[in-house]
Amino acid sequence: DSGVTQTPKHLITATGQRVTLRCSPRSGDLSVYWYQQSLDQGLQFLIQYYNGEERAKGNILERFSAQQFPDLHSELNLSSLELGDSALYFCASSVEAFGQPEAFFGQGTRLTVV
């Protein structure tokens, strides 16, 4: 168990809808990263939050947004969903120090858009 909790584990929704994915980082980790894993794009970094503030953006679509709350849990909001958004979405947390090697991943949320 990595200590990172993601809910829900599976999500099936229709095109055009909006969903929210939730992530609770490991105790003590201030930083949360969101990744998307799809068949054609592989694993890609989407966005990073640190202690409630957005720190960096990767290949995140404008239809997607995220936030991190005071209790450090994070939510990834996906709107106007398209078939191509079907993917496995991971959240990871880590200690913000380069010397700390591990990034701990949650179990992922498998999103299917039909």
Place this chain on the structure above:
Amino acid sequence: AQKITQTQPGMFVQEKEAVTLDCTYDTSDPSYGLFWYKQPSSGEMIFLIYQGSYDQQNATEGRYSLNFQKARKSANLVISASQLGDSAMYFCAMRVDPSNSGGSNYKLTFGKGTLLTVNP
């Protein structure tokens, strides 16, 4: 920009034999870390091993070892005594020290992965 290349889409190995999964990387940053993750069919990402760019010795974790050749920019994963439960997707990833550029993003850049199948 960082790039990870895994040239083996799939690999087969007999149970109890050793297998090497290839990974090459590209970065201009002097300070970086290299990771290997295992993703079984259930989907979770399991951290296996880490190698820092300044580490003098190759990293080892149980049956996993990382063959780090800095000049060649390679970080191959060696799994010894393969087990059936090792059948999974394996990803090589890299993280650079963001302080070199004044940033604070410790994101991981992943390769495309290698699907390892262990045969009985």
